[in-house]
Amino acid sequence: MSAKNPTTIPRRQLGRQLREMRQGAGLSIADAARLIERGAGTLQRLEKGENPRIRLLDIEALCRLYDASAEKVEALKALAREGDERARPVDERVWWHRFDDLIPDDFETYMSLEAAAAQVIMYQPDVVPGIIQTADYARALERVFFDSDSPMDLEQRIQVRMQRQTAITRRLAPVDVDLLVDESVIRRVAGNGKVMAAQLRKLADTPPNVRVRVLPFNAGFPLGCAPGPFVMLRFPIDSNTKEPVEPTTVYVESYGSRLYYDRTDIVDRYVAAHEQLGCVALSETDSKYLLRQVAKEFEA
Incomplete structure (x- = not known):
């Protein structure tokens, strides 16, 4: 794991969810990236949890593409906010959440x-x-x-x-x-x-x-x-x-x-x-x- 760009739990969870949704939609990374007008490399890093800068617009576009429910959209956006390093100290690598926080039970x-x-x-x-x-x-x-x-x-x-x-x-x-x-x-x-x-x-x-x-x-x-x-x-x-x-x-x-x-x-x-x-x-x-x-x- 790179010290410069470490993977965090929220980003990994977000990436796993996006990857499963894309595969469920029968799309390749290249196709999904093209349809939301982003680079394939950007989407690949997002799915692997390696992108420390996460745009909510990208999450919303992917959710529309994959026909996600409103609840799933909000859950993924919550993970994106947790995983975006701009929202917290760059060397913090702990993700805390209580039973009743932003992430739905089914996550x-x-x-x-x-x-x-x-x-x-x-x-x-x-x-x-x-x-x-x-x-x-x-x-x-x-x-x-x-x-x-x-x-x-x-x-x-x-x-x-x-x-x-x-x-x-x-x-x-x-x-x-x-x-x-x-x-x-x-x-x-x-x-x-x-x-x-x-x-x-x-x-x-x-x-x-x-x-x-x-x-x-x-x-x-x-x-x-x-x-x-x-x-x-x-x-x-x-x-x-x-x-x-x-x-x-x-x-x-x-x-x-x-x-x-x-x-x-x-x-x-x-x-x-x-x-x-x-x-x-x-x-x-x-x-x-x-x-x-x-x-x-x-x-x-």
Whole structure:
């Protein structure tokens, strides 16, 4: 990634959306650029998230060309404003948004990044991550968090959660997952003992592309602090450039906010943290044994 013109999360998300819309319209980059009277190189940089100067007029013209809905137009313009470096310090590489901000729910920034990733590296200190939850475990959590949902709405949320998991089970290029979970994850009850037993057995019986290790209580605090949950997303290598199609991105979610980082020094810090935690975690074999033992305890 060029230090002079780094790619940011909003620009990458904007570019991905525009590329999918163009492909859905059956247009080449050259055709789309010609129809909005812009250069093909300009549109290509926009789709790759490499253009630090984004014209809202271009976004509006492309949306008209692709017959986008009014809601999608506003969502893309919001991303364009976030991604335009003229609106913020040039060295700022963090994109923050709250649950109720400009980006509509159906934009699902993290889910699109996760689906596009080649590898997902996770640390979870308190809950099984959604990409590997059972339906009953997810239902036990969502029923409390979305306590005003109708039964139908709740089930739709569960279906979305289950759909995410196709990323690790698909036949073509399934996502590689490296998951570290704290021992508290496997002992804190969601739902009841039956729900927990099934969830732990799922963690113990993952496909070969999913590596699960448990950080035991007796490991103490390997980092000297509690880092909180985090996810690192690594992307496929471009066959022409031999570089990742997008820079490694760190995703941090708390109770009321989501943070995305792709600045190299911040990413490196999380890489080092994951390595330190991994050094004191149980092996995959020992983790599977512990998961099955605790599942038996819940069943009893």
